Amino acid sequence: MQSRNALLIDLDGTLYHGERRVPGADELITALDEQGIPFLFLTNNSSAAPETVALRLNKMGIPAKPEQVCTSSMAAAAYMAARKPGASAAIFGESGLRGAVAAAGLTEFTGQTGKPDYVIQGIDREFSYEKLARAGSLILAGAEFVLTNPDLLLPSEGGLMPGAGTLGASLEAMTGVKPTVIGKPSPILMNFAFNLLGVGASQVTIIGDNMMTDIKAGADSGCRSLLLLTEEGVTTPGNLERHKKLSGVEPDLVRSTLQEVREWALSR
Known part of the structure; x- marks a missing residue:
């Protein structure tokens, strides 16, 4: 049976902002690789091939392989x-x-x-x-x-x-x-990613900073969601309640830093 710990991880706003790596992004991905926790980088951005996305992440110090990238x-x-x-x-x-x-x-x-x-x-x-x-x-x-x-x-x-x-x-x-x-919050992208991981929705948690795309995608596709709630993401402590109303969903989990996300992922 496949692991129940599979993750879908948003990129922009979650692991990096522009060309700047979010603190803890490299440690999170390294830990997932070391522990054999299955995951995919999941992005709505349609502009780049998986090889290009992986190269960009590696240049920022975030270890990535093209086969770990799933795009819209x-x-x-x-x-x-x-x-x-x-x-x-x-x-x-x-x-x-x-x-x-x-x-x-x-x-x-x-x-x-x-x-x-x-x-x-x-x-x-x-x-x-x-x-x-x-x-x-x-x-x-x-x-x-x-x-x-x-x-x-x-x-x-x-x-x-x-x-x-x-x-x-x-x-x-x-x-x-x-x-x-096709892209988040549509279940079309989510189901495509589930198939790449070889798991069902109940075995997956999506991690992201955007209530309207990442967290709503989790709710609409039947998987769990973890909101990364920082001052730099799309959803911030100041606009969280408004974004909940706009999206019509609630995150299953909330964490404030990627270090907290890593601790959660490794503790399951």
Whole structure:
């Protein structure tokens, strides 16, 4: 029987802020590796391949392997491939999304006539009016609209930037079509991660700093949740009650530092 201690660990806001490692992140991951506790780094960010995510973590001193990374791009590509193997998809996103689509055996649609099976949209920092018009026209022509993740804001070194959800909102406004959302809090990403771990929802705890995505994802998918409650995360001691009301859920566990998270993980 698989371990009941499997973990899904959010990245931005939980293990790092921008390029700065959150204190205790390296010790937590090292301890999990040493104790053989199964886990995945779970991210809504669709822009980077697992290899790129792992490299970034290692550069910050957080040990990581590509096979320990689960992204919304991977889950989105798997979702499309399961519904229609070998389907065509018009991609509005970055390299991580293109790589995941190709790895799933799907074909990127680049034609000027006809329509693809899917329009898949993630974060795209080269999004333009022309891309909006093209994606919208393909959706209106009947392509299924898939959104990698609903995040409206994307943290960056220069502050908050528009996220994939903001771009998706413009497409939804243009077409009147609601997308299939893959990333947290959707159970689609969570179930994909459970399958990668080889465990059921009852065997997993998701760890994150965001009530609206991480903690709601746990509640909606049937696994436990641990809220990392710091002054630097999305959910802070000052806005916790408001975020509880907005998300409509409660975390199963709350910890204030990653050192406390490590102690909890090792004590089970």
